[in-house]
Amino acid sequence: MATAAQPRGGARPAGASGLNRVLMHAAAKPAVFMLCLLPFAWLLYGAVADRLGANPAEYLLRATGDWALRFLCIVLAVTPLRVMAKLTALARWRRMLGLFAYFYVVVHLLCYSWFDMGFDLPSIVADIPKRPFILVGFAAFVLLTLLAATSFNRAIRALGGKRWQRLHRLVYLCAGLGLLHFFWMRAGKNNFGEVGIYAVIIALLLGWRVWHALAARRRAALQ
Ligand code: HEM
Numbered sequence: 001m002a003t004a005a006q007p008r009g010g011a012r013p014a015g016a017s018g019l020n021r022v023l024m025h026a027a028a029k030p031a032v033f034m035l036c037l038l039p040f041a042w043l044l045y046g047a048v049a050d051r052l053g054a055n056p057a058e059y060l061l062r063a064t065g066d067w068a069l070r071f072l073c074i075v076l077a078v079t080p081l082r083v084m085a086k087l088t089a090l091a092r093w094r095r096m097l098g099l100f101a102y103f104y105v106v107v108h109l110l111c112y113s114w115f116d117m118g119f120d121l122p123s124i125v126a127d128i129p130k131r132p133f134i135l136v137g138f139a140a141f142v143l144l145t146l147l148a149a150t151s152f153n154r155a156i157r158a159l160g161g162k163r164w165q166r167l168h169r170l171v172y173l174c175a176g177l178g179l180l181h182f183f184w185m186r187a188g189k190n191n192f193g194e195v196g197i198y199a200v201i202i203a204l205l206l207g208w209r210v211w212h213a214l215a216a217r218r219r220a221a222l223q
Contacts, residue, residue, distance in 0.1 A: 036071075064104055073201050179195070
């Protein structure tokens with residue numbers, strides 16, 4: 001997960017534009033933290049107030065899946081935004097945003113384990129390999145667990161910056177697996193509208209990353 005601030009992300013915001021100054025304000029990070037918790041709080045309120053429609057369990061399972069995928073897209077958007085809009089201050093939020101993506105995946109998994117499987121571990125273990133779309137979602141969860149576990153400064157130091165960066169590029173694979181999971185689930189219903197929107201967003205973000213890496217390599221070769 002491009003979650004932890006990359007070592008080079010620690011640089012002070014160049015030029016400290018107005019927006020960078022706002023983003024660097026002491027209150028900005030807690031405000032973003034609260035904003036990220038808002039979907040969870042809203043779902044919790046909906047569940048307690050019985051406002052989630054006729055099938056609250058299905059609503060919670062699907063909404064947490066949606067938020068997991070949205071947060072993965074947000075994490076992937078941090079670097080392009082940081083570079084293109086020169087919002088260097090965004091680097092300090094990447095770890096928090098990545099951990100929120102993981103948080104929503106864990107809540108999603110808990111919803112599945114509770115509402116679909118009644119927390120019956122043997123049934124869960126049997127169900128995961130049986131249904132390909134669940135298997136793909138679970139693979140994304142396992143990878144994200146690895147990234148979340150290595151998103152802290154001590155892990156960055158232990159792995160070394162380069163190796164850590166290479167490992168955390170797996171966040172693209174996680175987003176791809178999450179998308180495939182969503183596609184597979186909706187394929188049964190022949191309903192691809194939303195899946196298409198996420199596919200375009202993820203393809204654009206990945207495309208930018210590849211283009212940016214190739215441009216950097218070309219610049220280095222010219223020097
Ligand atoms: C990165 C990991 C994951 C992402 C991004 C993700 C995302 C999603 C999304 C977007 C949906 C559809 C929501 C909708 O219809 O609006 C969904 C549904 C679902 N996901 Fe996941 N998911 C992930 C991991 C998992 C895991 C680990 C499991 C269980 C082991 C799981 C089980 C399910 C189930 C059972 C559904 C609902 C299927 C249905 O209602 O027919 N997902 N997920």
